[in-house]
Amino acid sequence: MKSTDWIGNLISITIFSVLALASFGLSEYLARGRGPDASNAASGPSAIIDNAKIVRTDALGQPQHRLTAARIVYNERDDRSVLEKPTIVSLASNKPHTVMRADQAVATHQQNQIELSGDVVITRDAFGNQPNARITTSRATVFVEEERAVTDAPVFVQRGLSTLQGVGLRFDQKTQKIEIISESRMVVPKESKK
Numbered sequence: 001m002k003s004t005d006w007i008g009n010l011i012s013i014t015i016f017s018v019l020a021l022a023s024f025g026l027s028e029y030l031a032r033g034r035g036p037d038a039s040n041a042a043s044g045p046s047a048i049i050d051n052a053k054i055v056r057t058d059a060l061g062q063p064q065h066r067l068t069a070a071r072i073v074y075n076e077r078d079d080r081s082v083l084e085k086p087t088i089v090s091l092a093s094n095k096p097h098t099v100m101r102a103d104q105a106v107a108t109h110q111q112n113q114i115e116l117s118g119d120v121v122i123t124r125d126a127f128g129n130q131p132n133a134r135i136t137t138s139r140a141t142v143f144v145e146e147e148r149a150v151t152d153a154p155v156f157v158q159r160g161l162s163t164l165q166g167v168g169l170r171f172d173q174k175t176q177k178i179e180i181i182s183e184s185r186m187v188v189p190k191e192s193k194k
Contacts, residue, residue, distance in 0.1 A: 046076035052083075055091070056144070063091040065144065069105075081107040086116070088142065090173065096127035098173055100142060100149070114142040122149065122171065131160025133178060135171065147173040155180065163187045 049072045056065045070085040083105040090098040103118020122135040140151040149171045157164040157178060168181030 045073045047074040048072070049074070065089065066091055079108055079110060081111065083107060083114075086114070088114070088144075090147075095173060096130075096176065097125040099123045100140075102140075112144045114144065116140045116142060120151075124176070126160075127176070130176065131162075134158045135169065135178070137169065140169075149173075152181070161189045 050070070052067070052069045052072045054067045055063050056067070058064050066089045067083075068087045068089075069083040071083070073082045075081070084103075086100075086102055086105045088100040090096075100116065100120070100122045102116035102120045105117065106115045107113065108115075117139045120135075120137045120140050122133075122140070124133045126132040135155060135157050137151050137155045138153045140149050140153075142149045150169065152168045154167050155165070155169045157169070157180070159178070164180055164184060164186045166180035166182060166184035170179040170181065171177070
């Protein structure tokens with residue numbers, strides 16, 4: 001083998017090694033998201049929706065809930081949505097009409113857990129022999145798929161002419177049960193005698 005062949009082979013191997021190393025380094029750099037475009041995209045929200053209206057359906061395509069909000073700021077990286085002035089309305093035809101409102105909310109767990117805060121008001125229409133109900137509190141957690149809401153904050157419940165106050169609440173929309181957890185006080189008006 002001539003000495004020029006040996007030098008040519010060494011140069012070719014060196015060039016291919018440098019190209020492979022540069023390609024690997026660039027690949028790792030981009031995969032870690034340290035490029036200038038990736039860092040800017042990761043710091044901001046994935047979507048901002050003004051005057052949002054979202055309808056959630058069941059497996060058969062029947063509407064179950066409608067969510068409206070003045071604004072939704074969604075961050076896909078954190079699986080988190082911040083909602084301004086949210087309203088959640090039950091649309092199931094086999095259950096009483098229920099509306100949940102708040103000043104703000106944070107939705108997580110693929111939008112299945114919603115933390116309502118501010119002036120939280122839950123209203124339920126009358127059904128069967130049960131009167132309409134209105135629940136007010138400062139915060140509540142709604143589990144959308146389980147159709148229930150809970151809070152550990154002070155609550156005020158008005159059912160027909162009766163009122164109930166306490167600390168903490170469990171509201172199950174499937175069974176329509178409203179339960180005060182502690183320090184409950186109930187006021188039932190006396191029936192008027194005619």
